[in-house]
Amino acid sequence: MATVATRKENGRRAELIRLGVAILTEKGFHNFSLDELVALAGVSKGSFHYYFGGKDAYCLEVIQAYHEYFAKKLDMHLRDTRLSPLERIKAFTEDAATGMQRHHFKRGCLVGNLSQELAALDETFRKALMDVLQDWRNRIRECLEEGKRCGEIRADADTTALSRYFWNAWEGAVMCSKLEQSREPLDDASAAFLAYLVRPEKH
Amino acid sequence: MATVATRKENGRRAELIRLGVAILTEKGFHNFSLDELVALAGVSKGSFHYYFGGKDAYCLEVIQAYHEYFAKKLDMHLRDTRLSPLERIKAFTEDAATGMQRHHFKRGCLVGNLSQELAALDETFRKALMDVLQDWRNRIRECLEEGKRCGEIRADADTTALSRYFWNAWEGAVMCSKLEQSREPLDDASAAFLAYLVRPEKH
Numbered sequence: 001m002a003t004v005a006t007r008k009e010n011g012r013r014a015e016l017i018r019l020g021v022a023i024l025t026e027k028g029f030h031n032f033s034l035d036e037l038v039a040l041a042g043v044s045k046g047s048f049h050y051y052f053g054g055k056d057a058y059c060l061e062v063i064q065a066y067h068e069y070f071a072k073k074l075d076m077h078l079r080d081t082r083l084s085p086l087e088r089i090k091a092f093t094e095d096a097a098t099g100m101q102r103h104h105f106k107r108g109c110l111v112g113n114l115s116q117e118l119a120a121l122d123e124t125f126r127k128a129l130m131d132v133l134q135d136w137r138n139r140i141r142e143c144l145e146e147g148k149r150c151g152e153i154r155a156d157a158d159t160t161a162l163s164r165y166f167w168n169a170w171e172g173a174v175m176c177s178k179l180e181q182s183r184e185p186l187d188d189a190s191a192a193f194l195a196y197l198v199r200p201e202k203h
Numbered sequence: 204m205a206t207v208a209t210r211k212e213n214g215r216r217a218e219l220i221r222l223g224v225a226i227l228t229e230k231g232f233h234n235f236s237l238d239e240l241v242a243l244a245g246v247s248k249g250s251f252h253y254y255f256g257g258k259d260a261y262c263l264e265v266i267q268a269y270h271e272y273f274a275k276k277l278d279m280h281l282r283d284t285r286l287s288p289l290e291r292i293k294a295f296t297e298d299a300a301t302g303m304q305r306h307h308f309k310r311g312c313l314v315g316n317l318s319q320e321l322a323a324l325d326e327t328f329r330k331a332l333m334d335v336l337q338d339w340r341n342r343i344r345e346c347l348e349e350g351k352r353c354g355e356i357r358a359d360a361d362t363t364a365l366s367r368y369f370w371n372a373w374e375g376a377v378m379c380s381k382l383e384q385s386r387e388p389l390d391d392a393s394a395a396f397l398a399y400l401v402r403p404e405k406h
Binding site: 026027028029030031105106107108112113115116117119120121126129130133161164165167168169170171172173174175176178179180181184185188189192195196 | 229230231232233234308309310311315316318319320322323324329332333336364367368370371372373374375376377378379381382383384387388391392395398399
């Protein structure tokens with residue numbers, strides 16, 4: 001019986017995290033309502049506090065869950081050896097743009113939302129969000145390094161700077177995509193980044 | 204006497220808008236506190252409601268004021284005929300990065316903050332913010348067109364797409380700059396955009 005109860009508890013906890021990812025990705029931190037969350041999950045506020053303590057601790061766990069979810073998505077594309085390194089980056093941006101379109105450009109990036117709202121205000125959140133962004137940069141950098149090794153991008157490319165630049169441009173494109181309710185900003189960002197990398201070979 | 208009273212009233216109204224620009228640029232919409240604003244301005248809440256009605260109407264006016272302020276800043280650089288068109292864009296990004304540094308990367312872009320928080324949630328705000336972004340794009344596009352005319356960028360460049368891309372990348376860089384508390388994302392974005400434009404001439 002204890003095992004069943006524990007399993008049920010873990011299931012509820014996971015469900016609260018899953019809902020948190022969806023809500024924070026669409027609404028951000030300050031529009032996030034605990035009442036809405038517990039109503040959607042069908043649990044009491046008491047349960048929420050039992051599982052997570054408070055809103056800040058909960059949101060930090062949601063950031064971690066989003067980080068894990070997104071790392072898998074990135075790996076799926078960036079480690080797909082059937083494609084060339086630049087094709088993998090294109091496949092990721094295509095997948096992400098299709099995902100935003102499917103949610104009618106209402107859901108952006110959880111890290112982008114919370115960074116915009118909290119980076120200047122809360123040091124704990126700033127550091128947690130910065131860690132996620134740094135991990136994403138490392139994943140793109142590895143892919144670009146592979147592109148260098150196989151001669152797809154020029155040998156003197158600064159992959160650290162390029163990976164930083166990729167995410168800056170991508171996060172801005174996600175924001176503008178929400179604003180414009182269109183995938184154009186995402187397609188522009190992907191095309192410009194890839195063209196920037198391959199152009200020297202063309203001329 | 205009536206004139207003095209009107210002048211005083213206009214002064215208070217302008218001061219409330221000026222403070223709103225500073226607060227919304229640093230804290231965004233949901234962290235904006237009416238209590239903080241009226242305390243800073245030294246006016247009563249009654250006066251605030253007399254001048255603006257409510258928070259939404261006030262914030263829409265603040266967006267307009269930011270729009271006017273920023274348009275002047277853009278014009279100052281983008282119409283500076285002592286510089287070449289691309290040097291003007293560089294001068295603008297340099298000025299903006301220095302401004303963020305001066306405010307210790309706490310103040311981002313008011314349009315970016317509010318877009319991230321409100322674009323998916325409020326249609327009136329989304330349209331007002333989209334109008335501002337569109338105007339900024341037009342200003343960069345005009346400068347790029349001048350760059351085409353004087354041969355600084357290639358004649359077949361799609362200046363509409365490039366101006367969209369510039370702002371996507373720039374807004375993302377502003378966000379990452381807040382997150383990283385560093386001007387590097389801004390410098391990266393500026394350098395990559397300009398290199399992207401001039402590269403074909405070099406090779």
